[in-house]
Amino acid sequence: MHIQVDHLSFAYPGSIHALQEVSCDIRSGERVALTGHNGSGKSTLVKHLNGLLRPSAGTVWLDGKDSATAEVGQLAAQVALLFQNPDDQICKRTVWDEVAFGPRNLGYPEARIQSLVEKALTLFELASFKKKNPHDFGYSERKRIAMASIVAMDTPALVFDEPTAGLDYHEITLFINTLAELQGEGKTVIVITHDMDFVAENISRVISLTEGRKMFDGNVRELFNWSELMTGCGLLQPQVVQLGNACGLGSVALTPGECVDELERTPERKLI
Amino acid sequence: MGTWRAFWRILLPLLLFMIPIHAFLYPDNQTVLLHCYGLTIYREGLLYALNTLLQLAAVLAPSLLFVFTTHPADLITAISHSAQSPTLAYVLGSPLLMMSAMRERVATIQAAQRARGLKTGGTVIHRFFSLAPLVVPLVVGALVEIEQRAIALEVRGFKAATPKTSLRKLADPTWQRVSRWLMGAVAAALVLFRLFR
Amino acid sequence: MAQLETDALTYHYPGSRQPSLAEVSVRISPGEFVAVIGANNSGKSTLCYALAGVVPHLYQGKMEGRVLIDGTDTGESTVAEIARQVGLVLQVPSSQMSGVRYTVFEEVAFGLENQGVARKEMTRRVEKVLAVMGLEKYAACSPYHLSGGEQQRLALATVLAVDPAILVLDEPTTFLDPQGARLTFDILRRLQLQGKTVVIAEQKLDLIAEYADRVLAFDRGRLVLDGPPQEVLTSPLIKSIKLDWTRYTQVAELARLKGCWPMERPLAASLSETIDGLLQGRKVHAHPG
Numbered sequence: 001m002h003i004q005v006d007h008l009s010f011a012y013p014g015s016i017h018a019l020q021e022v023s024c025d026i027r028s029g030e031r032v033a034l035t036g037h038n039g040s041g042k043s044t045l046v047k048h049l050n051g052l053l054r055p056s057a058g059t060v061w062l063d064g065k066d067s068a069t070a071e072v073g074q075l076a077a078q079v080a081l082l083f084q085n086p087d088d089q090i091c092k093r094t095v096w097d098e099v100a101f102g103p104r105n106l107g108y109p110e111a112r113i114q115s116l117v118e119k120a121l122t123l124f125e126l127a128s129f130k131k132k133n134p135h136d137f138g139y140s141e142r143k144r145i146a147m148a149s150i151v152a153m154d155t156p157a158l159v160f161d162e163p164t165a166g167l168d169y170h171e172i173t174l175f176i177n178t179l180a181e182l183q184g185e186g187k188t189v190i191v192i193t194h195d196m197d198f199v200a201e202n203i204s205r206v207i208s209l210t211e212g213r214k215m216f217d218g219n220v221r222e223l224f225n226w227s228e229l230m231t232g233c234g235l236l237q238p239q240v241v242q243l244g245n246a247c248g249l250g251s252v253a254l255t256p257g258e259c260v261d262e263l264e265r266t267p268e269r270k271l272i
Numbered sequence: 273m274g275t276w277r278a279f280w281r282i283l284l285p286l287l288l289f290m291i292p293i294h295a296f297l298y299p300d301n302q303t304v305l306l307h308c309y310g311l312t313i314y315r316e317g318l319l320y321a322l323n324t325l326l327q328l329a330a331v332l333a334p335s336l337l338f339v340f341t342t343h344p345a346d347l348i349t350a351i352s353h354s355a356q357s358p359t360l361a362y363v364l365g366s367p368l369l370m371m372s373a374m375r376e377r378v379a380t381i382q383a384a385q386r387a388r389g390l391k392t393g394g395t396v397i398h399r400f401f402s403l404a405p406l407v408v409p410l411v412v413g414a415l416v417e418i419e420q421r422a423i424a425l426e427v428r429g430f431k432a433a434t435p436k437t438s439l440r441k442l443a444d445p446t447w448q449r450v451s452r453w454l455m456g457a458v459a460a461a462l463v464l465f466r467l468f469r
Numbered sequence: 470m471a472q473l474e475t476d477a478l479t480y481h482y483p484g485s486r487q488p489s490l491a492e493v494s495v496r497i498s499p500g501e502f503v504a505v506i507g508a509n510n511s512g513k514s515t516l517c518y519a520l521a522g523v524v525p526h527l528y529q530g531k532m533e534g535r536v537l538i539d540g541t542d543t544g545e546s547t548v549a550e551i552a553r554q555v556g557l558v559l560q561v562p563s564s565q566m567s568g569v570r571y572t573v574f575e576e577v578a579f580g581l582e583n584q585g586v587a588r589k590e591m592t593r594r595v596e597k598v599l600a601v602m603g604l605e606k607y608a609a610c611s612p613y614h615l616s617g618g619e620q621q622r623l624a625l626a627t628v629l630a631v632d633p634a635i636l637v638l639d640e641p642t643t644f645l646d647p648q649g650a651r652l653t654f655d656i657l658r659r660l661q662l663q664g665k666t667v668v669i670a671e672q673k674l675d676l677i678a679e680y681a682d683r684v685l686a687f688d689r690g691r692l693v694l695d696g697p698p699q700e701v702l703t704s705p706l707i708k709s710i711k712l713d714w715t716r717y718t719q720v721a722e723l724a725r726l727k728g729c730w731p732m733e734r735p736l737a738a739s740l741s742e743t744i745d746g747l748l749q750g751r752k753v754h755a756h757p758g
Contacts, residue, residue, distance in 0.1 A: 037646070038616050038617070038646075047383070050387055052383050052386060052387060072386050072387075073386075073389055073391050076386070076387055076388060076389040077389065080387070080388070081384075081387040083380065083383070083384040083387070085380075085413075087409055087412060087413040087416060088377070088380050088381050088384045088409050088413065089381070089384040089385060089388065089409060090408075090409060090412070091385070091404060091405040091406075091408040091409050092408075101388055101405070102388040102389055105388055105389030105390055105391070106389045135412055138509060138510055139509075139560075140509040140510075141509075149388065150388070153388065153389070165643060165644060166560075166643050166644075167509070168508045168509045168672055168711065168712070169508070169672075169711065169712050169713045170508055170711040170712075171509065194646045194647055195647075196647065197716065231648070233646075234646035234647065234648045234649065235646070235647055235648070236647035236648060236651065238716070239675050239715060239716035239717060239740070240716050240720065242740060243716070243717060243720060243740060243743055243744065243747075246740065246744045247744060247747055247748065256716050256719035256720040256723055257723060259720050259723075260720060260723040260724050260727060260729065263724065263729060263747060263751065264727065264729065343571075344571065345570070345571045345572075345575065348569050361569075362568075362569060365568075365569045366568040366569050370568050372613070373563070373613055417561075417563075417564050420559055420561055420564035420565070421564050421565070421566075421567075421568065422527070423518075423523055423527060423557075423559065424557075424559060424564060424565040424566075424567070424624075425567060426523070426526075426527060426548045426549070426552075427521055427522075427523065427548060427551075427552045427555075427556070427557045427628075428552065428567070428579055428580040428583060428627060428628075428631075429549040429552050429553075429580055429583035429584050429631070430549070430583055431547070431548070431549055432547075432549035432550075432552075432583050432584060432585075433547070433549070434549075434583075434584060434585040435585050436582050436583055436585060437581075437582050437585050437586060437587060437588060437591065438582055438588075439574075439575055439578040439581075439582060439588060439591055439592070439595075440575070441588075
């Protein structure tokens with residue numbers, strides 16, 4: 001799904017401008033990270049993509065169609081949104097029903113629901129829990145269940161809000177594998193996150209908001225070079241970038257492999 | 273001043289509504305007081321309306337006075353000190369602060385479920401069935417939070433056997449204490465009087 | 470005598486067949502900064518709860534073995550008594566707000582009121598703690614108007630006000646941004662330098678490598694590794710318990726395979742160790758012999 005945000009402005013009733021003239025163009029199948037400090041407008045922006053909020057000014061185009069002409073129910077079939085707290089959405093008595101909640105609401109045929117739910121459960125290693133009550137599990141399992149329920153909706157675009165918070169290494173790997181799967185299916189993915197280690201290794205384009213305005217939209221390597229912006233967003237450079245900077249490497253390395261390659265390439269006199 | 277304004281803002285419309293209705297239409301109306309413009313005002317109805325309004329005023333005035341003059345923090349401190357159980361003080365005091373947090377949660381839950389295609393609105397039956405996906409997360413989330421908060425309170429010595437002190441100084445002058453006892457005694461006497469009349 | 474000790478600690482939550490902790494024996498000395506790592510559900514939180522007496526007093530369940538604080542069995546004290554020695558900070562910032570105090574100042578005083586501290590002393594301690602935690606400007610604000618990171622600092626402040634010798638934190642940086650996480654560790658180090666013992670369960674292995682003196686690694690309730698960060702975090706066993714090396718260790722290993730890492734030097738876990746190793750290896754590589 002091609003998402004175009006065109007001079008989007010939004011103000012909550014009675015108060016401040018949460019978004020000011022934000023524009024961006026996300027191609028179909030692209031993967032983008034959205035960063036910014038608390039209150040910078042990230043959540044406000046993504047809520048415009050599925051119609052939970054309507055613009056005060058400007059337009060959001062989804063595959064060329066103005067989102068303002070569609071209801072939230074219709075937009076939910078286009079853009080799935082994962083909220084930060086899984087307890088804000090878990091409402092069914094079995095994991096299966098919980099993951100099937102979204103697809104059922106969207107009116108998919110039962111056979112399609114079956115296959116989508118099975119697939120989502122497998123992606124998040126929940127298949128053996130399908131008959132259990134989601135509330136019997138700890139936070140990280142509940143988060144995986146919530147993620148599975150979003151992925152099962154099979155929408156052309158997905159937005160994840162802080163998906164890695166509270167997950168351990170193995171669970172983050174499951175999420176990364178899911179992203180690869182979604183990419184293979186050509187879906188557009190937006191991830192709101194401040195986990196820069198995750199971003200460095202999985203996402204190449206970052207959009208950064210500050211006080212409702214877009215401050216940065218570009219390659220991840222350029223963002224990591226802009227330390228004032230990163231600090232302003234409460235971010236820290238990924239481990240590998242910190243290491244590279246401390247060693248005086250010639251260019252920004254994003255993975256351990258790149259770091260070592262760059263180290264070999266950099267003449268010794270340039271190392272700190 | 274705020275108390276009286278609130279008091280009359282609630283009572284006045286009721287007064288203007290109840291007095292005519294009962295004066296004209298009360299079922300047990302018998303004694304005529306006044307004829308005017310073809311309508312008859314009866315004694316029984318008027319007395320009934322006035323009686324009900326006075327009872328309402330007797331409850332309303334002190335309640336409003338209480339709400340307008342007592343800072344919730346002082347209320348909680350006072351209850352903590354006089355109640356035998358800190359839990360009771362907590363149960364009475366805690367909803368005050370958490371109400372707005374809970375309101376925000378309701379909005380977030382509704383947004384999260386709509387984002388998964390839940391249709392709110394429509395027929396009454398439909399609205400009824402779309403309640404569970406809104407209520408379950410609210411209740412379960414509240415329970416989860418209560419569990420964590422209970423731990424946090426306990427490890428902050430909430431249930432300590434030692435007598436508690438308080439940061440806020442609650443002024444409780446003698447006249448106030450005496451008035452409390454006096455009011456309690458008068459209320460008890462009135463009840464007894466009513467029972468044995 | 471160890472300040473904090475567990476002796477063959479085994480614990481089952483009520484109704485659970487699998488133990489959350491199995492035969493855990495550990496001794497922690499005063500002033501140590503101990504990190505507890507492991508995949509989710511490996512027993513990290515349960516250990517934190519056991520050290521603060523939450524288990525078995527608040528969760529009941531079945532507990533075998535003992536937890537000793539300065540030689541006293543936690544089973545024989547109340548949670549409120551243990552709270553004077555062990556301060557517990559939990560994962561979710563907002564759940565730790567008492568809900569019955571209208572300002573940050575009063576929130577910090579809450580624990581002191583419960584302990585029966587006199588008003589003048591209470592005020593003095595609260596002001597001191599607010600200064601230590603950098604929260605003075607929020608003293609008159611409602612706890613619910615603070616951001617997540619500020620609330621977590623407030624939670625730590627309320628615990629510090631009682632001045633416990635030991636701080637136990639259960640994944641306190643989970644919902645904080647990276648700078649907030651680093652700030653938390655900075656504060657904990659400062660507290661350690663003031664003589665406090667710190668036990669922190671965490672997933673952020675890079676920060677642990679930098680700040681902790683000792684790392685305890687758990688897998689399904691069992692303590693599988695216990696040692697300094699450099700040893701534990703670079704152990705091959707880490708990968709078998711569903712964790713991973715820090716990126717720094719990964720760089721060190723790749724550098725070693727390419728001959729850019731001094732052969733006799735063990736793999737590094739923290740940023741500073743890795744920088745040293747790489748620069749040393751580079752010089753050796755550039756000027757062999």
